[in-house]
Amino acid sequence: MADNDKVNTGFGKFKDKIAAAIEDLSSLQVSTYTGDLVIEGKDLITTGDGKPVKFNTKSILDHVQKQGNIKFKLVGYTYIDVDSDTVNFVKEDLTEDDKVLVEAHKTMVQASQESRMAFLNLVKELIKGKF
Amino acid sequence: MVEEIPGFAKVIPLEKLSKLEQGREEEVIQPLIELGYLQANAVADLNIASAIKQFRLEYTLAGLQRSFLNYYYEGHDDEIDLSNSLSGFELKLIHQLTNLDGEFNIRLQNGIGDLNIFTRVIHYRLNILGLFPFPVEEPFSYHTQKGLEKLNSWVNASNVLDLINMAGDISRLSKAVYFNPNFEEKIVFFEYQHKGHAEIFELKQDFLKKLDDVLPRKTEAFKKFKKDIYNKREKKRDYAWIDLQIADEFNSFLLRLLQVNQWIKGYYLGALDSEIRELTFASILDFFKIEVESGKVHLRFWEFVAHLGKGYWAFNILYFFQEMLEIESEEPTEEQSFYLLENELARQDDKNRAELEQKMDMAWDEINLEVKNRLLISNNLGLRIYMGAKSIMKTIGKKIHKLFSWIKSKVEAAFNLIKNLVKTLYKEIREGIKMFRHGMEFLFGRRRIITPDYNNKKLAIADFDIDCDSVFILSNGISAQVIGEHTEKCLYYAKSLNFSLKLVGKVMNWALNLSNPLSWSILSVKIAWLFKDLVKEIFNKISHTKKYQFV
Incomplete structure (x- = not known):
């Protein structure tokens, strides 16, 4: 490898990240929740006439993390093992509104699988020519 | 920022x-x-x-x-x-x-009255070549067909789509023109008023000699050029005949093709108008200087262009294309x-x-x-x-x-x-x-996608781990429309990761x-x-x- 400190600093971190992720590639988990998440107060930035223009992501997420009293309900949970064994959990007694949430959960599973494939492609590119 | x-x-x-x-x-x-x-x-x-x-x-x-x-x-x-x-x-x-490097091919035949992104591309290509002097956003029309027919008379494409795609590939188009029998007879003429250049590149024997070398058969144009231009003193030259040559459509097209070639190769930055003015002339000179510097020491500019008097010029287009295509083949x-x-x-x-x-x-x-x-x-x-x-x-x-x-x-x-x-x-x-x-x-931890619904003060959050496990949180009562928007965004995000992580x-x-x-x-x-x-x-x-x- 190149003897280059400037690069190695970044590359060292990069390699650690990849190694950590590879360890956990044996399964894929997707969870969907609903909860009492509202954008208001200092989290919402408005124009002079009150029209919302943007919101403070960091502040909202800090709020979510710090406020242990926000109740989240699990709508769907999917676990896919490396050998393709799959566990699906879906909330009971679905209302019409809940069905939309379940469909959204399915799309999120698809998005997670796509991302996983992308990550594997990265690993494939990294090890190309090494064997 | x-x-x-x-x-x-x-x-x-x-x-x-x-x-x-x-x-x-x-x-x-x-x-x-x-x-x-x-x-x-x-x-x-x-x-x-x-x-x-x-x-x-x-x-x-x-x-x-x-x-x-x-x-x-x-x-x-x-x-x-x-x-x-x-x-x-x-x-x-x-x-x-x-792009005119042949990297986008149209495979859909358009007809009179059609107006879509492909008809715009066709008109743009014809417009670049000086064969469609109408707004690009007009529907495909009789004028489009006329432009295509005109182009085809100089390149003989195998079919209309081939012709359209040739117009989007200047290198291929230039070759097709070069191998057209009409081209072998062509001397290009243009008007360009520049006292300094006129004196330096005054018509010399070298120009005629090179013309004689490259024209495969001694055409009427060559004979006429020799008799009524080269062999005459400046005042007696047949400028009316040159005016006729300049008015010829093929003459204009070749000047435009020359300009477009200079443009896509990076030598020219001016307007595309088939007119040889200072910028185009300078770009051709630059092309020669750079090629000579890069090893083509046999190239002499005065063998390509000659001032004939009164701001009229002749250009040995066949020789120019011959050299240009040879340079391209070595690239x-x-x-x-x-x-x-x-x-x-x-x-x-x-x-x-x-x-x-x-x-x-x-x-x-x-x-x-x-x-x-x-x-x-x-x-x-x-x-x-x-x-x-x-x-x-x-x-x-x-x-x-x-x-x-x-x-x-x-x-x-x-x-x-x-x-x-x-x-x-x-x-x-x-x-x-x-x-x-x-x-x-993504690798360094910024893996969160948020979709806000400002009006109802609600939001949807998707949080991905580096190993792609994900948690998806939605505000209670968030609308189906926002959910749909959010999941679509997440899906695009995931698909684009395919590209960026591969990179x-x-x-x-x-x-x-x-x-x-x-x-x-x-x-x-x-x-x-x-x-x-x-x-x-x-x-x-x-x-x-x-x-x-x-x-």
């Missing part, structure tokens, strides 16, 4: 990233004008927004979005307003559509050129490389300022930047050794070439780095095996090429539809 790339803050400094953002607005405006979405004399925010809206509608209808699905990512910032600007993939798309491929450029940068010591980077940054500032000031000055694209990369990269490929000394010493003949090269290169670097950043941000993998694989120290210029050239190559790979995989094909 531009932010650092995680893990690469030292090699890719913020000031470089900010610099790359210059000139993007003009890169959006020019092709919108070229394709008739925007009028050159009415460029205002409101009109740009409506032009972009129409462009989006038409490329979606044509199914072009599909080809870019994996390169759809717009950036993490939900606050980016794209109503007045194009996203990375849209910019790539519109540059592909206006490396685009990929090889990127590789040569990267190697040449690596060969420089730190001091030299820093000087080069500084000079290239200066050229970038200059060209962007020039474009800003002159793009719309004549309301008719008085300055046009060619947005393709293939031709210019091929042009500089064989000249890499010389190029660096030209850049450092600011050789006048190479001014345009250098500015064009820098414009092309930095544009690719900027868009490549955006996708590289996207991948790196990161390729860059990292290269960088980890690099034996030389990594510098900004070497890394950015590498990212530019890998990015371009990856886009091409995606096109090849998925764009073989009935309507179009990316090559």
Whole structure:
């Protein structure tokens, strides 16, 4: 490898990240929740006439993390093992509104699988020519 | 505001990233004008927004979005307003559509009355060649057919689609013209008033001798030229006959083709109008000087052009095309050129490389300022930047050794070439780095997608782990529409990761095996090429539809 400190600093971190992720590639988990998440107060930035223009992501997420009293309900949970064994959990007694949430959960599973494939492609590119 | 790339803050400094953002607005405006979405004399925010809206509608209808699905990512910032600007993939798309390197083929036959993104591309191509003097945004019409028929009379294409795609591939078109029997008889004439040039390039025996050498049979035009021009004193020459030659459509077309060739190779930056004025003449002179410097020592400019008196000139077009096509056949491929450029940068010591980077940054500032000031000055694209990369990269490929000394010493003949090269290169670097950043941000922890519903003060959050486990949180009572918008966004995000992480993998694989120290210029050239190559790979995989094909 190149003897280059400037690069190695970044590359060292990069390699650690990849190694950590590879360890956990044996399964894929997707969870969907609903909860009492509202954008208001200092989290919402408005124009002079009150029209919302943007919101403070960091502040909202800090709020979510710090406020242990926000109740989240699990709508769907999917676990896919490396050998393709799959566990699906879906909330009971679905209302019409809940069905939309379940469909959204399915799309999120698809998005997670796509991302996983992308990550594997990265690993494939990294090890190309090494064997 | 531009932010650092995680893990690469030292090699890719913020000031470089900010610099790359210059000139993007003009890169959006020019092709919108070229394709008739925007009028050159009415460029205002409101009109740009409506032009972009129409462009989006038409490329979606044509199914072009599909080809870019994996390169759809717009950036993490939900606050980016794209109503007045194009996203990375849209910019790539519109540059592909206006590219004349044969990288976009139309496979759908259009008929009278049709108006879609493909008819705009056809009209744009004909317009560039001077064969469609009507608004590009007009429907496919009798005028389109006339333009195509005229072109076909000079190239003999196998069918209409072949002809349309030849018009989008100047190198192929030039070859087809060169092998047309009419061309073998052609001497091109033009008017150009310039006292200094007229004296230097006065008609000499060398010009006639070369004409005699290259014309395969002694045509009527040659005999006439010898008898009534060459053998006569200046005052007695038959200028009426020259006027007739200048008025000939094929004569104008060849001058335009010459201008377009100069344009896509990076020598010319002016208007495309078939008129030889100072800029076009200077660009042809530059081409010769640079080719002579690069080893074509047998080329003599006065064997190609001759002043005949009263501002009338003759041009030995057959000889010019012969040499131009020979030069093209010796050029490396685009990929090889990127590789040569990267190697040449690596060969420089730190001091030299820093000087080069500084000079290239200066050229970038200059060209962007020039474009800003002159793009719309004549309301008719008085300055046009060619947005393709293939031709210019091929042009500089064989000249890499010389190029660096030209850049450092600011050789006048190479001014345009250098500015064009820098414009092309930095544009690719900027868009490549955006996708590289996207991948790196995923790896370094920025993996959250948020969709707000301001009106109802609710939101949807998706949070991905590095190993792609995900948690999806929705406000109670959030609308189905916002949920749909959010999941679609997440899906695009995931698909675009396919592209960006592959790019990161390729860059990292290269960088980890690099034996030389990594510098900004070497890394950015590498990212530019890998990015371009990856886009091409995606096109090849998925764009073989009935309507179009990316090559």
